[in-house]
Amino acid sequence: MLIxxxxxxxxxxxxxxxxxxxxxxxxxxKKHDLRLRPHTKTHxxxxxxxxxxxxxxxxxxxxxxxxxEVMLKAGPADLLIAYPVVGAAKLERLRALAEKTxxxxxxxxxxxxxxIADAGIRAGILVEVDVGLGxxxxxxxxxxxxxxxxIRLPRVEWRGVAFxxxxxKDPNNEQEIAQLQTAILELVDRFVAMRIPxxxxxxxxxxxxxxxxxxxxxNEIRPGTYIFNDRNTWAGGACAxxxxxxxxxxxxxxxxxxxxxxxxxxxxxxxxxxxxxxPGFGExxxxxxxxxxxxxxxxxxxxxxxxxxxxxxGDRVSVLMNHVCTAVNMQERIYGIRGDEVVETWxxxxxGKLQ
Amino acid sequence: MLIxxxxxxxxxxxxxxxxxxxxxxxxxxKKHDLRLRPHTKTHxxxxxxxxxxxxxxxxxxxxxxxxxEVMLKAGPADLLIAYPVVGAAKLERLRALAEKTxxxxxxxxxxxxxxIADAGIRAGILVEVDVGLGxxxxxxxxxxxxxxxxIRLPRVEWRGVAFxxxxxKDPNNEQEIAQLQTAILELVDRFVAMRIPxxxxxxxxxxxxxxxxxxxxxNEIRPGTYIFNDRNTWAGGACAxxxxxxxxxxxxxxxxxxxxxxxxxxxxxxxxxxxxxxPGFGExxxxxxxxxxxxxxxxxxxxxxxxxxxxxxGDRVSVLMNHVCTAVNMQERIYGIRGDEVVETWxxxxxGKLQ
Numbered sequence: 219m220l221i222x223x224x225x226x227x228x229x230x231x232x233x234x235x236x237x238x239x240x241x242x243x244x245x246x247x248k249k250h251d252l253r254l255r256p257h258t259k260t261h262x263x264x265x266x267x268x269x270x271x272x273x274x275x276x277x278x279x280x281x282x283x284x285x286x287e288v289m290l291k292a293g294p295a296d297l298l299i300a301y302p303v304v305g306a307a308k309l310e311r312l313r314a315l316a317e318k319t320x321x322x323x324x325x326x327x328x329x330x331x332x333x334i335a336d337a338g339i340r341a342g343i344l345v346e347v348d349v350g351l352g353x354x355x356x357x358x359x360x361x362x363x364x365x366x367x368x369i370r371l372p373r374v375e376w377r378g379v380a381f382x383x384x385x386x387k388d389p390n391n392e393q394e395i396a397q398l399q400t401a402i403l404e405l406v407d408r409f410v411a412m413r414i415p416x417x418x419x420x421x422x423x424x425x426x427x428x429x430x431x432x433x434x435x436x437n438e439i440r441p442g443t444y445i446f447n448d449r450n451t452w453a454g455g456a457c458a459x460x461x462x463x464x465x466x467x468x469x470x471x472x473x474x475x476x477x478x479x480x481x482x483x484x485x486x487x488x489x490x491x492x493x494x495x496x497p498g499f500g501e502x503x504x505x506x507x508x509x510x511x512x513x514x515x516x517x518x519x520x521x522x523x524x525x526x527x528x529x530x531x532g533d534r535v536s537v538l539m540n541h542v543c544t545a546v547n548m549q550e551r552i553y554g555i556r557g558d559e560v561v562e563t564w565x566x567x568x569x570g571k572l573q
Numbered sequence: 574m575l576i577x578x579x580x581x582x583x584x585x586x587x588x589x590x591x592x593x594x595x596x597x598x599x600x601x602x603k604k605h606d607l608r609l610r611p612h613t614k615t616h617x618x619x620x621x622x623x624x625x626x627x628x629x630x631x632x633x634x635x636x637x638x639x640x641x642e643v644m645l646k647a648g649p650a651d652l653l654i655a656y657p658v659v660g661a662a663k664l665e666r667l668r669a670l671a672e673k674t675x676x677x678x679x680x681x682x683x684x685x686x687x688x689i690a691d692a693g694i695r696a697g698i699l700v701e702v703d704v705g706l707g708x709x710x711x712x713x714x715x716x717x718x719x720x721x722x723x724i725r726l727p728r729v730e731w732r733g734v735a736f737x738x739x740x741x742k743d744p745n746n747e748q749e750i751a752q753l754q755t756a757i758l759e760l761v762d763r764f765v766a767m768r769i770p771x772x773x774x775x776x777x778x779x780x781x782x783x784x785x786x787x788x789x790x791x792n793e794i795r796p797g798t799y800i801f802n803d804r805n806t807w808a809g810g811a812c813a814x815x816x817x818x819x820x821x822x823x824x825x826x827x828x829x830x831x832x833x834x835x836x837x838x839x840x841x842x843x844x845x846x847x848x849x850x851x852p853g854f855g856e857x858x859x860x861x862x863x864x865x866x867x868x869x870x871x872x873x874x875x876x877x878x879x880x881x882x883x884x885x886x887g888d889r890v891s892v893l894m895n896h897v898c899t900a901v902n903m904q905e906r907i908y909g910i911r912g913d914e915v916v917e918t919w920x921x922x923x924x925g926k927l928q
Binding site: 225226281307327346353473479488514550 | 579580581582583614636637656657659660662663680681682684685688701703707708709710711739824825826827828829832834836837839840841843844845846869870871872874885886887898899902903904905924925926927928
């Protein structure tokens, strides 16, 4: 099928770019002896998780137990649920998952660890440590105390620590990088001093992806967005413009003077702004001066008063999205393309798996 | 089933409030002789569209042709696609829809009207007029010219005008209300003067819902959110707190000092802020002082440093959402509740129908 035969809005993945992105991160992780456990929340497609495993990923990461169930189809030998598993229904799902593969859960409380142990589930535990973002995670002091208690619980096995340095936006900020390095090493040293060295020290974030090897002590990374990349990845410096594999093809449905509407809004792209704070909800590719400045649920407002080209009802445009993960999550299918052709149609099987 | 047996996050609808909301708008429309054509984008569930029709709605409204296909199950005698139908695949869907029920399309260009006529589809047309929002819509001057051309097209039938005064946020702003009234009457008068009076004059928005009868010339309204209401509806003054039927039940997965995380972020609630510009992504019900101030995809950050109650891992909270339409669109199912019981489980059949 040709791309031109697809209905819009349609989320397209340039397969050559995607394969290059996958290979590049796989080679980087191998070169620096970092375990690669890609976060599949970006694509939510088992076939793509399988591709990541084929290229050497040590396992995969998911956020929720329902997502994990979908990702079992990729046959991961090792599955990290990077999120506490709290509540009876989720624990039942975790039990079934743990019977099928090697499962590890990241959490930050004794309550959450005890729920798993009390349910009699054999799972690994990573203790989540807050290195500055202020999201999940205990302090390094609390981490050692928590690990001491987890070690005493039956069935669950402590496997290490996890953190997410989402607060460090600029890898060239040497002061922030040095602070993060100190935090990681102090954490690692605490466990060495206790004679229970952490087997897994799992961290990283998209802006720091290519700097992961600079952190002594870190031995695992969990990148997600790198498979496709998006405007945020680009703005954050972790990829170049030509590494962005995903675009949304949309149709112009109205042109009135200096403005046009495209057939996608917050239900197609998500309302996510650029994480660096720049304007707009996406770049209209090949139309310098056009500004995709506002959205309703199904309307994308594009100011074309300063655009270098004109538009007519029925034209198709390509939009480089701010945040591909939230956009993919709203699609029933996404499409892999090469040149003018659609060569893959993937059902987003993990879409809406929120529990 | 009891609510406590549901897994989280779960979007709950209080059925008594929903029924009261439905009855109230139905009675209002009847009293003021306004055709009620509810926009089903809020719920995306055929069973709820059927309920709206049972209560006297003259037809239903959808945004997209794929949504329309889903809503055929509700058996609407009249279906408005309040959006231009542009592109071959959509026109094929429109053709099939038009063979099954009475279909009308709102559009704002001769190109879009001609596509329908050229495809040989029997459909009604509403011409969309911009009354100030700057989204879709021709000017009143252009509207008469466009209608004159549409009337000459084969098969399609001009049925009137549609507008969306989304720019008027405050129904107590008498100047804005007067301007809107003038715009509507001038538009209506133009067609009367041309001896082609518009059978349908369709307008309204959520903040103006209960003021629709004040606009002479208006004879149809297309409200959507009123079935559930949300924080936006409440903030905009179109409902009271006790008219909000929808809440998201979430679980506390982490508590660290003055902050906690709940098991839903932008993939559960959407990233929509309060349309009036207030802080936060939702109100944590029954916890004054708690502020749901930030989100990642699966994490909801709640500042509880000033909350009047404490929280522990495993607690369940109820969140009054900013924007229920975008949240519903990400759920696989939503639940109708009465007291402690889940009495309805609805699959969100129109979820992700973006084309």
